[in-house]
Amino acid sequence: MYKKSISLVVDMYGCPNRCKHCWLGNMPNRKMEENADQYLVDYFKPYFDSVTYYSWLREPDYCPEYAKRWITDNKISINKKPMRFELASFWRIVRDSNYIIFLKEVNVKVVQLTFFGLEKLTDKYIGRSGAFQELLKATKILIENKISPRWQAFINEETRNEIVDLLELSKELKIHEKCLEFGGGFKFFVHSGSCDGENAKLYNIRINKENIPIKLIPYYLDYDEVLTEQECCDILKSDSSHFVYHNDGDIVLNISNTYDIYFNFTQMSEEWKIGNLKTEDQVEIIRRIIKEDIPALNLARNITVEELVQKYGDKNSHKAFHLSDYKSYLLNCCVKDILGKSNQT
Ligand code: SF4
Structure with a gap:
């Protein structure tokens, strides 16, 4: 038993939309088996103090029996109810x-x-x-x-x-x-949103900071912290730290309708996958979750922020970013560049 809480956020029913900014990445809708919920709770129950179950990952309440579903999510959760x-x-x-x-x-x-x-x-x-x-x-x-x-x-x-x-x-x-x-x-x-999932494909039309209409500045989220990509590169060009996502407290798992699992750090792409609950060994899956041992995070531990800037930053760009979103953009460029290539071979 690990002294940790885990939340299972499961794509049981899909989503009616296909948003171009979707950070999860667009996935086909597929209704999961009726007993998927209990299977998933039982899978994690032996290892965690609490297991909180959410039957939706994309559109909340998309299934017709949403009221019954909410009761079931509450009922099957162990020691911590869904919010x-x-x-x-x-x-x-x-x-x-x-x-x-x-x-x-x-x-x-x-x-x-x-x-x-x-x-x-x-x-x-x-x-x-x-x-x-x-x-x-x-x-x-x-x-x-x-x-x-x-x-x-x-x-x-x-x-x-x-x-x-x-x-x-x-x-x-x-x-x-x-x-x-x-x-x-x-x-x-x-x-502007983070720059992962579907939104990363919109990098070319990401807004330049000077093009944010004046009328919108009072409404722009944390506008005082908005930087141009050029300013981000300048701040980070000598940063020898590593940008690595980490579960400080509770673990949140995003679970696809084919039982692939991911931490909820960023997009649900192959490089960020922890594994598959149906086809891989359970003890090994739990080890990867606890040790945070997945390809993208292992790569992040081995490349510094300054190296990311050198390889993937555009020092002439005025595209608007918050600094943390920019780091995650750089890391995703690297992950796609290095691990995306090895996935194709
Ligand atoms: S999950 Fe949300 S952002 Fe993604 S397509 Fe559905 S509604 Fe849009």
Whole structure:
């Protein structure tokens, strides 16, 4: 038994969207076997103090029996119950009138909704037409039911102007005032996202810091800490430390619908895979989890940040990053470059 807690975050039902910024990486939907949940809890039970089970990794409450599912997740978890987050399925909010009642019953006070501009761009980036209108409708339903919507907008060189229009739209719709009427609040915020998973593919259109519209600066997440890539390279060019993710406290595992497991540090790609629960030895899998022994982390332990900057940094780029996101971007470039090649051979 390890004196650690583990959370199992399982892609049991998939997601209706295919967002271009998805840090997990887009994966096919596949409904897992009925008994997958108990199998997974039983797998980890002998080794950990507590096992917390989440039946969704991508879209929360995407399965039709979401209320029963929430009860089961609570029931099969051992010593630590799952939490609700400020997240919900906007796909379901607009299709299922019972769902908003369920959200209230489980005490959800705020729901975050994601935009990429106005209709055409939001539909394009979410990966299906109708998504933008659904987000507006979901906002209305949330307010009617005294739940505060929170709008996050992903900015890049393509979306930046429309995000200004989106901010104006939120003002025209008087969302803030409507939330105040029931004692809630409305937050609008903008950011570029980390640069992993699907979002790494958008590196070429990542916003240059000087192109962030002035009107959006008050809404930009931690704007005071936003640097250009050039500034990041300058700060890190003599940094001899290693950038290695580590589980300080609880371990959180992301589990695919084919039983591949990953730490929740970054994207779910082959190089970051711990192993497969169905095809590999259980004792060996547990050892890899405890020792954090996976290809990408072993590579990270053997390359310094200054080497990463030298090999993968663009010292002339003005793309906007927070420093920690930039380090993770550099590491993922290296992982893809070195381990991605060996995976192909
Ligand atoms: S970002 Fe969320 S909603 Fe979008 S594809 Fe990924 S898991 Fe689904």
